Amino acid sequence: MVNSQTSYLKNGLSASEVQKRLLQFGPNEIIAKKGHPILRMIVDQFASFIVAILAIAAIISISLGELVDGIAIFVILIINAIIGFIQEYKAENAVQALKKMIVQKTIVIRDGQQKEIPIQNLVPDDIILLYEGDKIPADMIILEAYSLKVDEAILTGESVPVGKKADSETENKLMKGTIVVTGKAKAKVVSTGMNTEFGKIVNLVSSQEKDRSPLNVQIDHLGKKLGIITILLVTILFIIGSLEKIPMLDMFMTSVALGVSAIPEGLPIIVTLTLAIGVQILASKKAIVRKMTAVETLGATTVICSDKTGTLTLNEMTVKKINTNFAEKEIDGIGYDWEEKVKIDSLEEKKLLEICNNCNNAFIGKTILGDPTEIALKIVAKKASHDEEYKKIDENTFTSERKMMSTLHQVGKSKEIFAKGAFEEIIKKCKYIAINGKIKPLTSSEKTRLNKINDQYSSEAMRVLAIAYKKYDKNFTEEDMIFVGMAAMIDPPRKTVKLSIEIAHKAGIKVKIITGDNPLTAKAIGEKIGLESHRIITGEEIDKMTDRQLIKVLKEVSIFARTKPQHKYRLVDLLKKQNEVVAVTGDGVNDAPALKHADVGIAMGIKGTEATKEVADMVLKDDNFSTIVNTINEGRRIYENILSFLKYMLSVNFVDIVTVGLIALMKFPLPLLPLQILWINIATDALPALALGTTEARPNIMEDKPRPKRENIFRKFLYFILVAVILKVIGNLTVYFYGMEIDLANNVDLTQMDIPSHARTMVFTGIVLFELVFAFVCIGNKAPSFKAMISNKKLIGAGLISLIMQIIVIYTPFMQKVFKTTPLSITEWGILFMLACSAFLVYPTLNLTKKLFKN
Numbered sequence: 090m091v092n093s094q095t096s097y098l099k100n101g102l103s104a105s106e107v108q109k110r111l112l113q114f115g116p117n118e119i120i121a122k123k124g125h126p127i128l129r130m131i132v133d134q135f136a137s138f139i140v141a142i143l144a145i146a147a148i149i150s151i152s153l154g155e156l157v158d159g160i161a162i163f164v165i166l167i168i169n170a171i172i173g174f175i176q177e178y179k180a181e182n183a184v185q186a187l188k189k190m191i192v193q194k195t196i197v198i199r200d201g202q203q204k205e206i207p208i209q210n211l212v213p214d215d216i217i218l219l220y221e222g223d224k225i226p227a228d229m230i231i232l233e234a235y236s237l238k239v240d241e242a243i244l245t246g247e248s249v250p251v252g253k254k255a256d257s258e259t260e261n262k263l264m265k266g267t268i269v270v271t272g273k274a275k276a277k278v279v280s281t282g283m284n285t286e287f288g289k290i291v292n293l294v295s296s297q298e299k300d301r302s303p304l305n306v307q308i309d310h311l312g313k314k315l316g317i318i319t320i321l322l323v324t325i326l327f328i329i330g331s332l333e334k335i336p337m338l339d340m341f342m343t344s345v346a347l348g349v350s351a352i353p354e355g356l357p358i359i360v361t362l363t364l365a366i367g368v369q370i371l372a373s374k375k376a377i378v379r380k381m382t383a384v385e386t387l388g389a390t391t392v393i394c395s396d397k398t399g400t401l402t403l404n405e406m407t408v409k410k411i412n413t414n415f416a417e418k419e420i421d422g423i424g425y426d427w428e429e430k431v432k433i434d435s436l437e438e439k440k441l442l443e444i445c446n447n448c449n450n451a452f453i454g455k456t457i458l459g460d461p462t463e464i465a466l467k468i469v470a471k472k473a474s475h476d477e478e479y480k481k482i483d484e485n486t487f488t489s490e491r492k493m494m495s496t497l498h499q500v501g502k503s504k505e506i507f508a509k510g511a512f513e514e515i516i517k518k519c520k521y522i523a524i525n526g527k528i529k530p531l532t533s534s535e536k537t538r539l540n541k542i543n544d545q546y547s548s549e550a551m552r553v554l555a556i557a558y559k560k561y562d563k564n565f566t567e568e569d570m571i572f573v574g575m576a577a578m579i580d581p582p583r584k585t586v587k588l589s590i591e592i593a594h595k596a597g598i599k600v601k602i603i604t605g606d607n608p609l610t611a612k613a614i615g616e617k618i619g620l621e622s623h624r625i626i627t628g629e630e631i632d633k634m635t636d637r638q639l640i641k642v643l644k645e646v647s648i649f650a651r652t653k654p655q656h657k658y659r660l661v662d663l664l665k666k667q668n669e670v671v672a673v674t675g676d677g678v679n680d681a682p683a684l685k686h687a688d689v690g691i692a693m694g695i696k697g698t699e700a701t702k703e704v705a706d707m708v709l710k711d712d713n714f715s716t717i718v719n720t721i722n723e724g725r726r727i728y729e730n731i732l733s734f735l736k737y738m739l740s741v742n743f744v745d746i747v748t749v750g751l752i753a754l755m756k757f758p759l760p761l762l763p764l765q766i767l768w769i770n771i772a773t774d775a776l777p778a779l780a781l782g783t784t785e786a787r788p789n790i791m792e793d794k795p796r797p798k799r800e801n802i803f804r805k806f807l808y809f810i811l812v813a814v815i816l817k818v819i820g821n822l823t824v825y826f827y828g829m830e831i832d833l834a835n836n837v838d839l840t841q842m843d844i845p846s847h848a849r850t851m852v853f854t855g856i857v858l859f860e861l862v863f864a865f866v867c868i869g870n871k872a873p874s875f876k877a878m879i880s881n882k883k884l885i886g887a888g889l890i891s892l893i894m895q896i897i898v899i900y901t902p903f904m905q906k907v908f909k910t911t912p913l914s915i916t917e918w919g920i921l922f923m924l925a926c927s928a929f930l931v932y933p934t935l936n937l938t939k940k941l942f943k944n
Contacts, residue, residue: 098232101198101216110212117211117227117281119288130174193699195219195226196458203452215278219269220450221486222678222698228285229263229276231255235484237272239263244286268700270678272486273450326746329753336842360731363782367727375710376720377694383706386688387672387724389798390598392664394657394673394687397604397614398552399461399696399712402580406465409551412542413437413574414524420469425457427471437523439475441574444556446470447479448496448507460696462552465578466509483565489605489679490653493518497565504561508570511607511651512543515555519572528571539572546577547609550617553577585715586618593718597794599669601647603657608650621647628652631659639663654679661687670798672717674709675701688798691717718791725793726786729870734781736806737867738774740813741860745769747814748821748852758839760825764908765853768898769860776887777864783883787869812934813866817859820924824851827920845911850899851921854913857895858925861888865928872932 102110144166151159193208198216208226211217217229225239231253238250243266250270254260263276265285282288330340361381368378378384398404407423414437422429433439445466451459453467470476479498487494493510508515516539522531546553557570590600600620604611608625615622626642628651634642640663649660654677661683664671673680673687678700684690685704692705693712702708709716745766752760828848832839837846864887865878879885898904900912913921 100201102214103200107212114213114281116209118209120283130178193224202454202456203458204456205458211278211281213278213281217276217278219274219276221269221271222700223269224699225263225265225267227265227278228280229278231261231263231274231276233275235273236486237274238270240268240270243267326750326753359778363731371720371723374719375716377708377710380706383689384724384727387721388728389670389795390672390721391795392599392669392671393717394601394603394661394671395714396674397602397606397611398580400674400714401586401618402582404461406461406578406580408465408469408576408578410577411441411574413441415538425468427468429472431473433473436526437573441556442470442473442475444507444558445576446476447498448509489677495567497561506559506561508557508567509554512553512555515557518567518570519557520569521571523571523573531572544609547607548613550610550613551577551579552610582614582617583713589715589718590619592791596791603649603652603660605652606650611648611650615648625650628656631656636663657683658686722786722791725790730782730784733867734778735802736809737781737864738778740810743814744817744856747818760849760852762842762849762909769856776891780884780887781867784868784881808935813931816927816930820855820859820927821852824855845909847911850910851917854895855921855924858921859928861891862925863928866931
């Protein structure tokens with residue numbers, strides 16, 4: 090029985106036992122209560138005040154005998170609802186898809202092997218290994234614990250981490266959803282999914298605020314203001330029409346239609362959909378955006394604060410040199426292959442490899458799991474065929490503050506403490522040195538020699554770890570240790586990083602390295618990737634500086650080394666206070682405050698802890714700096730596209746009101762019928778706006794300087810909108826009076842709203858054509874090039890569909906009867922196309938007026 094239990098604790102469950110438990114207990118998932126989102130979305134399409142008014146208008150029309158008009162309004166309402174539902178459904182699905190992109194994984198022992206699996210596949214009795222920063226995936230009982238502290242705030246509200254022990258009935262339980270703050274543990278799963286404590290209460294706390302983008306909030310406020318302005322204008326227009334003896338029903342219907350046309354109800358949905366589609370594109374580029382608000386901020390980023398290891402470098406560590414007895418040994422091979430063998434020539438080399446293999450939490454078996462530095466140390470021990478595992482009794486875990494770790498082992502009949510870490514930390518702990526088979530006091534001259542060796546390796550862009558040990562003397566301490574030697578490993582820069590930094594600099598984005606590594610190593614890497622490295626600031630120097638001094642340094646220095654998490658937070662805070670928009674990378678649990686404080690927090694998907702991913706705005710699947718620059722490019726494209734369809738919709742929405750209002754004031758018959766206004770709203774607003782949201786990025790988009798973070802979108806486009814409205818209204822008045830001459834020649838009474846009219850058909854078609862051309866003018870934030878316009882296939886497709894729909898309305902007998910249109914001649918089409926091209930005068934007119942006002 091004892092042997093069976095020992096085997097289970099060592100080997101975990103078998104594959105067949107896992108399958109049985111999965112069938113019995115189900116996947117380790119929390120199932121929150123859901124409402125009826127599809128039904129809610131359908132109801133929402135008919136829930137607005139404007140739609141209710143339109144429905145009332147349709148009922149009034151039918152009751153007064155205007156059956157065709159009434160049914161047509163209902164049909165338009167249904168079409169509008171279908172379009173709105175499809176957009177909202179796509180947006181909702183896209184948002185839900187985003188939530189599934191980040192799969193939490195955990196390390197489990199099964200069939201005697203360590204495996205990394207999705208937490209959904211955990212079952213009761215699984216044996217789990219937990220490390221600093223891990224989010225606990227199920228309810229568990231601790232089997233082994235080393236310096237373990239857990240943040241249980243999500244369940245208890247207590248912000249102070251709680252110490253945990255395996256041999257205490259009150260402190261040996263781990264709850265799903267809590268986070269390992271320090272230490273490591275081996276634990277057994279007792280409950281999964283809805284049977285966990287978290288699962289039992291999740292439906293009580295599952296109400297979650299929607300992640301609303303600041304842009305969406307701004308649009309919401311803008312929409313409400315525009316709605317109030319529109320209602321006031323429509324009311325005034327209704328009064329003017331009534332005074333001019335226009336039939337009350339006709340004026341009421343026209344006013345309602347104008348209100349529907351002018352209020353941009355669909356904007357928030359289109360913005361959400363565009364953001365969500367953009368986020369899916371980012372996911373295909375190996376960046377998982379957890380909060381859609383980050384997409385907007387990405388385009389405004391002015392500073393990237395990056396880690397070095399794994400982000401700027403490959404994070405593929407290989408030990409290339411070991412140094413004992415002040416003698417260097419070259420290690421052949423690269424990567425995680427141990428075919429190249431290493432000959433051991435001294436007791437010190439043997440001891441160094443013994444410590445490398447045991448003071449280590451990596452796993453090498455059928456799978457290779459763990460920190461790349463620790464894997465590299467195990468690989469070099471395997472190359473020397475010196476990979477005996479000693480029983481671990483206790484561990485002082487590595488932290489970014491300590492920059493070292495130590496372990497207590499049973500070595501034969503005695504116990505020994507092994508340690509590894511940053512050279513400057515280990516050397517401070519050493520009183521003795523192992524040299525030529527003897528243990529002797531470590532002299533100051535020997536320390537100086539060792540320092541020079543460390544500096545030499547660091548200047549060659551190698552990461553250096555010092556190795557030490559001592560005999561256990563009843564206290565597990567790290568003082569009076571014996572220095573054994575050093576292991577130097579390479580971690581080359583990623584090939585794409587240098588070019589990415591050049592692109593970032595062209596885009597007005599400053600790049601800073603904030604690393605815990607040695608200053609000389611950081612300097613060497615900085616030089617290789619093209620960063621200014623004439624001066625390196627260390628964490629110790631940061632501690633001695635005032636905020637004013639550090640702000641000055643931040644303007645001049647690009648590399649900060651031997652930093653701790655509090656240094657990173659302080660640097661980010663000061664950058665933000667200087668109105669910089671800061672993107673920050675991080676992987677450890679202690680990086681979480683800096684990531685949370687940053688404008689865009691970026692967690693590492695490969696080496697990042699769950700704690701950092703929880704607070705991050707974005708997770709890099711490949712931990713690659715170049716991916717950050719690519720996402721900024723994509724963020725700029727998405728934001729620019731959103732602004733493109735915003736200025737399009739805000740410009741075209743007021744043209745109808747202004748046209749009808751001016752003609753009513755001039756005491757002429759109405760230039761548009763209610764159904765025509767509603768048709769314009771459907772035929773030319775939705776499709777081009779959606780197409781603008783998917784426009785490809787300009788080739789030189791990364792040569793623009795970052796935009797202001799909180800720019801006012803309405804103020805930004807106010808003059809653009811005014812120029813567009815004025816140009817179109819002039820065109821509308823031109824074709825109205827031109828068409829009115831034709832109507833008068835044909836004895837058409839324009840005061841009669843139920844007969845076809847040339848004037849109205851031309852105004853109606855002219856608005857549609859202008860808006861289709863104007864959509865191309867709205868591409869980007871500058872006057873678009875001819876190439877940019879003809880290469881936008883989706884916008885061309887949207888324009889052609891809208892044009893075909895308009896031709897059907899004008900030339901098919903049934904639609905002519907519904908919309909009171911009349912066929913147009915080639916000459917009239919020519920006039921309308923010519924006036925539609927006045928849209929291309931918006932930017933020249935805008936530039937001319939700016940010059941005049943400047944002078």
